[in-house]
Amino acid sequence: MSESDAAPSSSENVAAEAAETNQTNNAPEKMEEFAEPDTKRRKISTTVKIIEDKRYKLEERLGGILCCAVCLDLPRSAVYQCLNGHLMCAGCFTHLLADARLRDETATCPNCRVEISKTSATRNLAVENAVSELPSECQYCNKQFPRNSLERHEETQCEERISGCKFSRIGCPWRGPLHESRQHETECTHPNRTGAEVMDALQVMDQKLADERVLYDSIFDLLAFEKITFNDLQLKPYRTDEFVHRLFYETSRFSAFNNQWVVKARINNSQKDPTQSSERDMTYQLILKTKATTTLSIYYIMLKGPFGDMKVQPRIYKHDFSELENEGPYMPLSLPDTAECNRLLAAKTINFRLIMFLSSK
Structure with missing residues (x-):
């Protein structure tokens, strides 16, 4: 009994060990087949998310680097820099010089306190050109355009820019988006008003023209x-x-x-x-x-x-x-x-x- 019973027991143990070994050997294959791609996907998605969070657009990061050291806004025209390279927009630069003149002091850079003046400070043309290419949001339609073309867009192209009625000369006070002006002008009641009703608006215009004419007439009289x-x-x-x-x-x-x-x-x-x-x-x-x-x-x-x-x-x-x-x-x-x-x-x-x-x- 002992030997005959022991044989099957040992064979069962060997079979069990073999099965366990097979499962152990097959586990890495299953991990390679299923687990690793999931890990890679998680890693890739996490990396993309981090990049998107940190990136938050190159333009915005450049805006923080190229901004004026005084007002912390992007310059709209000329950009000046001190001897150490700190940037100032033209308005803040002249304001610093004006304040120094009023206080009878020497103007200094707000960052490094080095002396600045009309002769020591220089314009940074590279920054001016870079800032002009950065996008800025239109104040009317909220779309982004390069800064060097934004003004032209807001003044002549944007359909959301504020416009007046073409009958404003006879007193119509309406102001609104340009694309709504056409509809308003077809419904405007001012063209159908009587002359007496539009006299107030005409008198305001006449007074403005009269003031300008007084100046020029006075100059011509003085020239005599x-x-x-x-x-x-x-x-x-x-x-x-x-x-x-x-x-x-x-x-x-x-x-x-x-x-x-x-x-x-x-x-x-x-x-x-x-x-x-x-x-x-x-x-x-x-x-x-x-x-x-x-x-x-x-x-x-x-x-x-x-x-x-x-x-x-x-x-x-x-x-x-x-x-x-x-x-x-x-x-x-x-x-x-x-x-x-x-x-x-x-x-x-x-x-x-x-x-x-x-x-x-």
Whole structure:
């Protein structure tokens, strides 16, 4: 019994071991057949997801690299860099120079504090070209276009850009997307209104044209004066002797109508600290430096001139100069915006032409 019973037992054990060995040998084959492709798929999908998450578009990453160090926005025009290569858009660059001029300090880079000026800072043309090719979103249709073509798209091509009714000249206030204007104009009620109903809109237009005509008519009337003179001048920055130094501008003396004159200018009407204000403007006055024997009725106007690039809108001012009234009032210099004022402050001098007319009484 022992030997006969032991034989089948040992054979069964051998068979069981063989079966177990076969299963063990077959396991890697099954892993290779089923498990490994799943692992690869998981690995590939995970890698793709990581790449997509980290990539978040090359354009966006470049935008973070090429942005202005001051406003952290992509420059729209010129790009300046300090000696260490930190980038600044033209608006922030001139603003830094203007603030330094107002504080009587040396302008420095906001990143590395190296000195910056009109001569030490240089334009980075490579960055300007790269930024112009980066996509930007249209403010109307939310589609992306290269920055160098975005302005043209928004002004002339976008069907979602804001437009007015063609009957706005007779008072229609409608404004909306361009593609809706055609439908509106077919239903607009203003073409069917009476003349009395559209008179208000026409009067507003007439008043605007009248104001423009007054300026040009005044200039032509002044050109008929017998005594006219002009001088190409430079406003240079100076500081007051007060405890808190204030910035003002002044020209050298110049001759006109057998007298000596100067022009003075100041920022924000001599505000104590113009750097605390985001809005900036300039005012100027005409000063008679010699003793007047008679009253001089002077009309004067400031223009850009041949040696300057100041964007000033012409305005005519008048003052009667005498021995007791030798200083004219501070009058606004008609600059288009604060950015133009900052640009003038950033310059070493402000070049302009002053035309003076002497009225004979």
